[in-house]
Amino acid sequence: MDQWQELEETQPTISRVLQNSVKRDRLAHAYLFEGGRGTGKRAAALLLAKSFLCEATVAANPCLVCRECRRAESGNHPDIHTIRPDGTTIKVDQIRELKKEFSMRGVETQKKIYIVEEADKMSASAANSLLKFLEEPDGEALALLLTTNAYQMLPTILSRAQVMSFSPLSPDRIIKKLTAAGYREKDAGIVAKLTSDLTEAEQLFEEDWITQAREKVIQLIDDLIRRPADAYITLHETIIPFFSEREDVQTALDLMMLWYRDVLRMQVGQSDAIVYIDQEDTLAKQAFQLSQGKLGNNLQAVMNAKRRINANVSPQLLMEQLLLRLQEG
Ligand SMILES: [Zn+2]
Numbered sequence: 001m002d003q004w005q006e007l008e009e010t011q012p013t014i015s016r017v018l019q020n021s022v023k024r025d026r027l028a029h030a031y032l033f034e035g036g037r038g039t040g041k042r043a044a045a046l047l048l049a050k051s052f053l054c055e056a057t058v059a060a061n062p063c064l065v066c067r068e069c070r071r072a073e074s075g076n077h078p079d080i081h082t083i084r085p086d087g088t089t090i091k092v093d094q095i096r097e098l099k100k101e102f103s104m105r106g107v108e109t110q111k112k113i114y115i116v117e118e119a120d121k122m123s124a125s126a127a128n129s130l131l132k133f134l135e136e137p138d139g140e141a142l143a144l145l146l147t148t149n150a151y152q153m154l155p156t157i158l159s160r161a162q163v164m165s166f167s168p169l170s171p172d173r174i175i176k177k178l179t180a181a182g183y184r185e186k187d188a189g190i191v192a193k194l195t196s197d198l199t200e201a202e203q204l205f206e207e208d209w210i211t212q213a214r215e216k217v218i219q220l221i222d223d224l225i226r227r228p229a230d231a232y233i234t235l236h237e238t239i240i241p242f243f244s245e246r247e248d249v250q251t252a253l254d255l256m257m258l259w260y261r262d263v264l265r266m267q268v269g270q271s272d273a274i275v276y277i278d279q280e281d282t283l284a285k286q287a288f289q290l291s292q293g294k295l296g297n298n299l300q301a302v303m304n305a306k307r308r309i310n311a312n313v314s315p316q317l318l319m320e321q322l323l324l325r326l327q328e329g
Pocket residue numbers: 053054055056057062063064065066067068069070
């Protein structure tokens with residue numbers, strides 16, 4: 001990412017605030033970029049670093065041709081330092097090492113940038129050491145802390161950094177990222193409805209989980225309509241063993257909800273908006289078989305189950321009760 005306009009497409013507020021601060025030379029000493037994976041935190045940090053160091057910015061955009069820009073682009077600018085967890089944590093030694101490195105080097109400019117990835121993994125002593133570092137007055141230092149878990153950051157860090165919350169990705173962006181990573185579009189569209197976090201999205205694809213999950217849910221709903229006597233067996237042999245954790249049952253309920261909504265879309269002639277894009281024939285059949293009243297009751301039943309899954313109900317009991325409601329609906 002080379003221009004603030006690019007960031008503006010996905011994170012308009014953050015883009016404008018940062019661009020203005022660079023223009024007016026009013027950057028904070030430390031920023032915390034927090035938000036889900038894939039929301040552009042790292043790209044924004046690098047763009048800010050370039051804008052900060054560039055000798056000839058145009059409307060706060062880096063010129064890309066000066067020495068500073070070229071060195072930043074190549075990934076080895078001596079004044080941009082990136083810190084990542086060493087193992088599971090960022091240790092105080094890593095921060096000390098950094099301080100030493102900067103103090104020993106013949107400084108070319110007074111500007112320095114520290115990008116701390118997974119900043120929530122800083123040990124308390126590393127965080128304190130970094131804080132002291134940030135408060136040292138010599139030169140201009142800019143610290144960019146990145147995290148997907150802002151709630152795990154020390155309050156002392158949160159209070160000293162300007163927090164920028166990166167918005168979740170839109171379903172369209174998630175689909176683009178997932179299909180670009182090689183995942184099947186028919187599954188990517190469904191996953192994008194289940195989560196706006198790229199890490200969670202990719203986890204749903206592990207061991208083909210989402211493909212199997214949707215097939216099982218489709219089978220249950222199809223049984224309910226065409227072979228009601230079999231639905232109870234499908235629930236116990238197929239659904240309950242597969243969706244064994246409470247979290248899995250939540251996903252199963254979401255998948256059912258998306259399915260019934262698709263049937264509704266078929267009934268009202270919005271077949272281009274369906275989520276189960278490869279199931280148009282089955283959806284069309286069910287749109288014909290299910291009355292609008294019955295469909296409404298089914299949606300209501302799934303919504304009620306979704307509300308109750310977070311209470312202390314046994315997931316198995318909850319699914320059995322849901323099945324009864326769907327059968328009588
Ligand atoms: Zn430049």
